Amino acid sequence: xxxxxxxxxxxxxxxxxxxxxxxxxxxxxxxxxxxxxxxxxxxxxxxxxxxxxxxxxxxxxxxxxxxxxxxxxxxxxxxxxxxxxxxxxxxxxxxxxxxxxxxxxxxxxxxxxxxxxxxxxxxxxxxxxxxxxxxxxxxxxxxxxxxxxxxxxxxxxxxxxxxxxxxxxxxxxxxxxxxxxxxxxxxxxxxxxxxxxxxxxxxxxxxxxxxxxxxxxxxxxxxxxxxxxxxxxxxxxxxxxxxxxxxxxxxxxxxxxxxxxxxxxxxxxxxxxxxxxxxxxxxxxxxxxxxxxxxxxxxxxxxxxxxxxxxxxxxxxxxxxxxxxxxxxxxxxxxxxxxxxxxxxxxxxxxxxxxxxxxxxxxxxxxxxxxxxxxxxxxxxxxxxxxxxxxxxxxxxxxxxxxxxxxxxxxxxxxxxxxxxxxxxxx
Amino acid sequence: xxxxxxxxxxxxxxxxxxxxxxxxxxxxxxxxxxxxxxxxxxxxxxxxxxxxxxxxxxxxxxxxxxxxxxxxxxxxxxxxxxxxxxxxxxxxxxxxxxxxxxxxxxxxxxxxxxxxxxxxxxxxxxxxxxxxxxxxxxxxxxxxxxxxxxxxxxxxxxxxxxxxxxxxxxxxxxxxxxxxxxxxxxxxxxxxxxxxxxxxxxxxxxxxxxxxxxxxxxxxxxxxxxxxxxxxxxxxxxxxxxxxxxxxxxxxxxxxxxxxxxxxxxxxxxxxxxxxxxxxxxxxxxxxxxxxxxxxxxxxxxxxxxxxxxxxxxxxxxxxxxxxxxxxxxxxxxxxxxxxxxxxxxxxxxxxxxxxxxxxxxxxxxxxxxxxxxxxxxxxxxxxxxxxxxxxxxxxxxxxxxxxxxxxxxxxxxxxxxxxxxxxxxx
Numbered sequence: 101x102x103x104x105x106x107x108x109x110x111x112x113x114x115x116x117x118x119x120x121x122x123x124x125x126x127x128x129x130x131x132x133x134x135x136x137x138x139x140x141x142x143x144x145x146x147x148x149x150x151x152x153x154x155x156x157x158x159x160x161x162x163x164x165x166x167x168x169x170x171x172x173x174x175x176x177x178x179x180x181x182x183x184x185x186x187x188x189x190x191x192x193x194x195x196x197x198x199x200x201x202x203x204x205x206x207x208x209x210x211x212x213x214x215x216x217x218x219x220x221x222x223x224x225x226x227x228x229x230x231x232x233x234x235x236x237x238x239x240x241x242x243x244x245x246x247x248x249x250x251x252x253x254x255x256x257x258x259x260x261x262x263x264x265x266x267x268x269x270x271x272x273x274x275x276x277x278x279x280x281x282x283x284x285x286x287x288x289x290x291x292x293x294x295x296x297x298x299x300x301x302x303x304x305x306x307x308x309x310x311x312x313x314x315x316x317x318x319x320x321x322x323x324x325x326x327x328x329x330x331x332x333x334x335x336x337x338x339x340x341x342x343x344x345x346x347x348x349x350x351x352x353x354x355x356x357x358x359x360x361x362x363x364x365x366x367x368x369x370x371x372x373x374x375x376x377x378x379x380x381x382x383x384x385x386x387x388x389x390x391x392x393x394x395x396x397x398x399x400x401x402x403x404x405x406x407x408x409x410x411x412x413x414x415x416x417x418x419x420x421x422x423x424x425x426x427x428x429x430x431x432x433x434x435x436x437x438x439x440x441x442x443x444x445x446x447x448x449x450x451x452x453x454x455x456x457x458x459x460x461x462x463x464x465x466x467x468x469x470x471x472x473x474x475x476x477x478x479x480x481x482x483x484x485x486x487x488x489x490x491x492x493x494x495x496x497x498x499x500x501x502x503x504x505x506x507x508x509x510x511x512x513x514x515x516x517x518x519x520x521x522x523x524x525x526x527x
Numbered sequence: 528x529x530x531x532x533x534x535x536x537x538x539x540x541x542x543x544x545x546x547x548x549x550x551x552x553x554x555x556x557x558x559x560x561x562x563x564x565x566x567x568x569x570x571x572x573x574x575x576x577x578x579x580x581x582x583x584x585x586x587x588x589x590x591x592x593x594x595x596x597x598x599x600x601x602x603x604x605x606x607x608x609x610x611x612x613x614x615x616x617x618x619x620x621x622x623x624x625x626x627x628x629x630x631x632x633x634x635x636x637x638x639x640x641x642x643x644x645x646x647x648x649x650x651x652x653x654x655x656x657x658x659x660x661x662x663x664x665x666x667x668x669x670x671x672x673x674x675x676x677x678x679x680x681x682x683x684x685x686x687x688x689x690x691x692x693x694x695x696x697x698x699x700x701x702x703x704x705x706x707x708x709x710x711x712x713x714x715x716x717x718x719x720x721x722x723x724x725x726x727x728x729x730x731x732x733x734x735x736x737x738x739x740x741x742x743x744x745x746x747x748x749x750x751x752x753x754x755x756x757x758x759x760x761x762x763x764x765x766x767x768x769x770x771x772x773x774x775x776x777x778x779x780x781x782x783x784x785x786x787x788x789x790x791x792x793x794x795x796x797x798x799x800x801x802x803x804x805x806x807x808x809x810x811x812x813x814x815x816x817x818x819x820x821x822x823x824x825x826x827x828x829x830x831x832x833x834x835x836x837x838x839x840x841x842x843x844x845x846x847x848x849x850x851x852x853x854x855x856x857x858x859x860x861x862x863x864x865x866x867x868x869x870x871x872x873x874x875x876x877x878x879x880x881x882x883x884x885x886x887x888x889x890x891x892x893x894x895x896x897x898x899x900x901x902x903x904x905x906x907x908x909x910x911x912x913x914x915x916x917x918x919x920x921x922x923x924x925x926x927x928x929x930x931x932x933x934x935x936x937x938x939x940x941x942x943x944x945x946x947x948x949x950x951x952x953x954x
Contacts, residue, residue, distance in 0.1 A: 514931050
């Protein structure tokens with residue numbers, strides 16, 4: 101590194117440290133803020149975003165022009181663009197978060213112990229959350245809203261291609277926070293597009309309690325690799341539907357087709373279909389026809405290809421592939437044990453479903469499949485914070501510690517113990 | 528590194544990888560094991576430990592002799608030694624774990640959603656737990672018991688000074704597991720005293736889900752620094768009692784004296800006493816007398832020394848010091864806000880207590896102090912898995928993610944989502 105670069109890096113490190121310190125201070129005020137105050141801030145921000153629609157659109161225009169000049173692809177430019185509808189959706193999202201119950205301060209399991217003390221648990225914010233994301237600027241508003249409602253300060257680092265849009269949104273968020281009497285530093289958007297800022301953020305253990313990356317696999321892998329702070333994440337969604345011996349053919353067809361074709365690019369889309377050998381000859385032709393009709397490319401194991409002709413061979417690599425596209429791997433397995441073994445070995449511990457009418461096998465599948473969501477007779481596409489009733493979702497975790505599955509407000513909090521006594525001491 | 532050393536390190540790496548692979552395989556069987564089978568294994572191990580008391584004592588003798596030769600201090604030798612009573616305590620501990628409710632498989636919050644699916648959560652084991660500890664060989668048995676009951680496989684790495692004792696215990700544990708029909712690999716004790724084995728264990732992300740270090744601060748700091756796997760830990764116990772304006776003098780005296788003097792060397796012992804300025808002149812002389820009578824050395828802030836004469840000055844460093852000894856720092860603070868500020872700034876987020884009769888200040892202290900246990904009118908010494916009714920404790924966590932406070936069986940498990948449908952698909 102030459103002296104100029106080193107100096108620059110030191111400067112960014114210093115700026116990020118300052119951002120972190122401010123976030124930590126603001127997090128204390130957020131943690132003790134009343135539900136009413138937090139909701140007032142959410143509603144104020146929603147109003148400001150609507151009121152400033154023209155100014156936001158003008159800033160967004162700058163990003164779009166820069167994107168065009170830099171040859172950003174049309175799909176990315178589309179994601180980046182503000183429209184009146186998208187601005188309304190952002191504001192509406194904040195109003196929905198305001199309407200959700202406040203998880204903070206809830207006390208549970210408060211019981212008397214033989215010593216005479218009462219012991220219970222109180223739900224409290226995590227503190228400071230760092231969120232690293234890519235092009236969609238609406239994440240700035242969503243993430244800020246969820247962190248605010250759950251009593252956490254946050255540091256947001258969006259994609260450089262949305263720099264002006266994010267900065268304009270950040271100004272609005274700060275204004276709304278201050279209008280409600282909360283510290284503006286509770287939501288800070290990183291003010292530089294320099295990559296070094298991400299590295300600095302991922303090292304600030306003393307100021308940041310958890311990192312949530314939102315974006316493609318590359319981003320998430322990089323963040324997980326580099327972070328010294330715990331990360332809430334999922335890398336892959338290699339989801340399965342297993343059609344069991346005891347499956348109802350109509351339900352199998354409905355669930356499998358929905359799991360694959362309702363949307364191709366989502367992490368809870370089925371990527372591999374497993375079929376029990378005992379029903380393969382009966383079920384596979386019907387299933388294959390339905391997929392082919394939808395334009396899905398099929399890749400099968402040897403047994404599958406003996407039943408369904410004219411499809412490509414699935415290789416070992418197909419079992420771990422997240423296609424995110426109209427492609428499906430199919431494998432015939434010997435039964436429940438082989439299906440569970442396949443899922444636990446090749447899957448990504450995201451979401452897996454069995455189609456069966458057999459009570460015992462449904463019960464075993466639920467217990468033995470080691471995934472963040474395990475389903476019976478339901479489409480994997482249901483694995484989602486809104487569908488699960490969390491009200492909102494900051495992401496899906498396939499990790500085991502802390503949050504697992506869709507992460508809503510509760511996943512941004514933790515439990516501390518509280519003890520109530522009356523001069524009690526330990527003997 | 529020369530070729531011989533490199534070869535040795537590679538060999539240990541290979542052995543540890545093999546241990547990890549076996550643990551992962553065993554963890555699947557453990558996760559689906561019935562409560563009755565797990566309890567049978569716990570009782571079988573307890574019986575074997577009692578039956579083999581003589582053989583265990585003979586192996587322990589080897590460690591004690593080696594320790595004497597290596598000049599191990601008397602206190603450490605004492606911790607290391609098996610006696611008939613200690614062997615009985617180990618067996619009894621296992622029987623108590625067998626009597627605890629099984630957390631695995633419990634389903635909670637199973638509710639119908641508007642789409643027609645039922646969504647709930649099932650408690651499941653974490654998978655494979657790595658435990659790194661120092662001299663006491665009883666940890667081998669305790670930790671194995673807690674992991675077994677919570678459906679987890681474990682890899683145990685004890686101190687080299689307890690090598691023979693741990694190996695003999697491991698043989699007994701394996702025999703008990705196999706007697707109950709569970710895989711012997713569910714509990715593996717690392718078979719080498721080489722330090723490289725610890726490093727290898729801390730890097731095996733694919734085979735180990737969480738690391739629990741048990742021992743002194745040095746060990747825990749080293750493990751946290753080096754581990755690529757999430758760690759459940761606490762580094763320090765800098766616990767506070769705050770005597771509020773509204774404190775009952777009798778309760779203040781009782782709680783503060785118990786918090787400091789009931790035991791000096793535990794992590795939930797008070798290390799700093801905070802007293803509100805408004806009651807300092809009244810309370811401090813009585814409190815100081817009581818501590819001096821117990822032989823506790825006092826170090827005070829300027830205001831404290833103006834009231835209690837002849838005590839040393841507390842420096843900035845005293846506010847963050849975990850004495851683990853008959854030494855107490857005392858600070859006069861301006862009131863509740865200053866007390867909370869002091870605790871959140873200098874404390875270790877372990878356990879802090881307020882003594883007060885004031886309803887509003889008790890309520891604020893409970894919410895605003897950012898510690899794993901927050902108490903009102905109770906001694907900090909209560910922060911303990913048994914006192915909290917967890918039945919047993921593998922450690923205390925001052926981290927925020929996953930487990931916070933005393934960690935019992937539940938802390939060794941996680942929640943996955945389950946979805947029950949009847950051919951439901953997403954529209």
